[in-house]
Each structure stands twice: as structure tokens, then as C-alpha cells.
Amino acid sequence: xxxxxxxxxxxxxxxxxxxxxxxxxxxxxxxxxxxxxxxxxxxxxxxxxxxxxxxxxxxxxxxxxxxxxxxxxxxxxxxxxxxxxxxxxxxxxxxxxxxxxxxxxxxxxxxxxxxxxxxxxxxxxxxxxxxxxxxxxxxxxxxxxxxxxxxxxxxxxxxxxxxxxxxxxxxxxxx
Numbered sequence: 001x002x003x004x005x006x007x008x009x010x011x012x013x014x015x016x017x018x019x020x021x022x023x024x025x026x027x028x029x030x031x032x033x034x035x036x037x038x039x040x041x042x043x044x045x046x047x048x049x050x051x052x053x054x055x056x057x058x059x060x061x062x063x064x065x066x067x068x069x070x071x072x073x074x075x076x077x078x079x080x081x082x083x084x085x086x087x088x089x090x091x092x093x094x095x096x097x098x099x100x101x102x103x104x105x106x107x108x109x110x111x112x113x114x115x116x117x118x119x120x121x122x123x124x125x126x127x128x129x130x131x132x133x134x135x136x137x138x139x140x141x142x143x144x145x146x147x148x149x150x151x152x153x154x155x156x157x158x159x160x161x162x163x164x165x166x167x168x169x170x171x172x173x174x175x
Contacts (some may be wrong), residue, residue, distance in 0.1 A: 036060070052168050053109050055088050055098075063088040066115035066163050075116030085110035113165040114143055122164055123149035124171035126157040136174040141166035 032041035038050040040060030047061035054062040064084035068074055075081045089106045092098040098106070114120040126139035139159075143166060144152075152158040161170050 051164055053106070053165065055085065055092060055106055064110070064115075066113060066165075074118075078114075078116035081113070081116035082107070082110045109165045109167050112143070112167065114163045115165075117163075119145055120163075121146045121149055122161045122166055122170060123152060124159045124161050124173075125152065126159075126171070126173060128157065134175070136172055138169065139171035139173065141169050141171045 032043060034041055034045070036045070036048055036050045037052060038045070038054070038056050038060050040056065040058070042048060045060035047056075047059065050056055050060055050062055051066065054066075055064060057063055063070070064081060066081070069080070069084070085106055089098060089103045093100070093103045114122060120143055123142045123144050124139040125142060126137055130137040139157075141161075142149075146160060149158055149160045153160075159171075164170065
């Protein structure tokens with residue numbers, strides 16, 4: 001009885017070691033490329049430049065794209081855009097595709113965006129005193145009217161980056 005238990009234990013250890021050896025190459029493999037970091041591999045991504053933080057479908061496309069509704073019509077209003085994000089976030093949360101925190105973050109991001117509001121834009125304001133040896137400089141993203149951003153660009157290094165959200169910060173200039 002003792003020898004049989006000992007033998008069974010050794011067999012189990014051998015199988016565990018074999019399992020680790022077989023699994024080791026899989027762990028060392030490079031994951032598929034995902035340039036836009038939306039969670040969908042580039043080889044199946046139908047929308048390869050999805051803005052960071054957008055709610056996406058299985059093909060990597062935004063469920064509520066900022067520039068236009070899914071019907072390819074301009075958003076009727078900012079509230080219509082936020083309503084779309086709210087409905088999709090609720091649906092994804094119910095399907096357990098989003099955590100509560102991710103749902104709250106998506107709604108907060110939508111409310112603070114310029115999507116559906118043709119008067120507002122994201123304006124990147126870059127510092128005058130950046131390190132000239134740096135590879136990039138990060139500016140401050142501000143939501144303001146298109147005219148205000150244009151006027152600001154007369155006084156400081158500012159750039160209109162169009163509709164969207166300032167979270168995450170889109171204002172990174174790479175030299």
C-alpha cells in the first residue's frame with residue numbers, strides 16, 4: 001500500500017514536470033501585435049487606429065466612435081454620444097466584458113470628451129521650456145472652442161487635435 005502510494009506520487013510528479021516542459025514554449029511565445037492597444041490583434045483588427053479607451057467590438061472597432069455615430073451620421077449632440085457610451089458600457093458590463101471600474105471610467109471619459117459637440121475641440125498646449133535633448137515632449141490637453149485654441153496658438157505652442165477625450169492625454173509630440 002505504501003509503495004503504491006509512493007509510486008502514484010512519483011507518477012504525478014513526472015506528469016506535472018512533463019506538463020511544465022510542454023507549456024514552457026507557449027509561455028515564451030510572442031503575443032500577437034496590437035499597435036493601437038485595443039485588445040484586438042492587428043491581424044484581425046478591422047479598425048487599426050481605434051482611439052485609446054474607446055469601447056470596442058470583437059473586430060476592434062469603436063462601438064461609439066467620437067467623430068460620428070455607428071450609422072456614420074454626425075452625433076445629434078454630446079448627450080447622444082454619452083447615451084451611446086452608457087448603453088454600450090451597460091451591455092458590456094452585463095456580459096461581464098467590463099469591470100465596474102472600467103464602466104465608470106468609460107462614462108467619465110465620454111462625459112469629459114468633445115464628442116458630439118462641434119463647438120469644442122481638444123487643444124494641446126506644449127511647454128516652451130522643454131528639454132531639447134528629449135525624444136518627445138508632453139503637452140497639456142485642454143477642452144476649449146476651436147477659436148480659443150487658434151487664438152492661443154498665436155501666444156504659445158498650441159495645436160488643435162480635433163474631437164475626442166483628453167484621457168488618456170493625446171498631447172505627446174515625438175521629435
